[in-house]
Amino acid sequence: MGDIRRRSVIALGITGLVAPITIALTTAPAQAATSCTTQAGPYQKKVEKFLGRPVDGKQSSADCKAIRAFQGKHGITPAAGYAGSATWGVMDLMNKQKAVGHNPNKDGECPVNKGRIACVNLTLQLSWIQDGKKLVHGPVPVRTGRDKFETRTGLKKISWRDKDHVSSEYHVSMPYSQFFDGGQAFHSVGVSMWNPPGSHGCVNMTSKDAKKYWSLLKTGDDVFVYGSKPGT
Known part of the structure; x- marks a missing residue:
């Protein structure tokens, strides 16, 4: 994640993921x-x-x-x-x-007038895909940007995808990457979705969920990110 570069394009900057969750640690003995x-x-x-x-x-x-x-x-x-x-x-x-159960958009925050859209609730660290008011997949736990590397909120679109992407900044694999805001993307990671303090801005998912998102979304589909990750 972080500063991710597209292979044939200029560097893509990134401003600054119960997960990843940045909460003050009570000191143990x-x-x-x-x-x-x-x-x-x-x-x-x-x-x-x-x-x-x-x-x-x-x-x-x-x-x-x-x-x-x-x-x-x-x-x-x-x-x-x-x-x-x-x-x-x-x-x-x-x-x-x-x-939350099977009604992740109970609050109506994620738009229902966009057709297929991937929603990301930073407050609850959940994501899902919906078509209008119909739930297509999820909700699934995600791991979003830590403090000072927050996943940016707002309505976005998937601009490009790379199933075998590798971060040029951290030299780590980012399988099933679907970029929706500069260098911020959905992609799989090999750690717990509740592993603190969070990502460098990307929306981390399990391999199973990242593969499912890859099969359900395409370039041009909408992504809506809202809320605030605990600790950011």
Whole structure:
């Protein structure tokens, strides 16, 4: 992502992704960096409930193991088993995403008079494709631009696509890239959609979802980005 260059064209600049989610990290005890913390965090009960653990607000070795597994899966650091704000922030976002169900455009923010359009709700870190009021695909979790690299809002169009794109800035693969605003694009990544702090502006997706978007969208289709990613 970031500053991405089209192979036969000039460099494409980029101004500055419960995901990627930039929330102040509650500091865990010092020993937690290398071992499992025995201290209960400020979100202990909420985290226990989310993970299906006994909700007693007390840290146990089993609690710590479950929290560390969650942190490791989603790239939350330090993965010390501490129920801090970064861990709960991801879980809270996941809860909000789940609550959306199959009606992601309930608020009516994404235009329904454009035919096929890809919608991106930055606040909930969700995207979907609709035709008018008909939901075509999604909603799916996405990972958008971090602080100072925000995914830009507004109505846009897919200008070009490259299934095997490679970023010239970071020398990383960006499979199934569909560019809609300069160097900002839908594309797949190999990390969790809730991996903080987020992208350099692109809308990251799982490989499965990026492939589906590739099959459903084409150059010239509309993209609407709205809201504000938590922490930006």
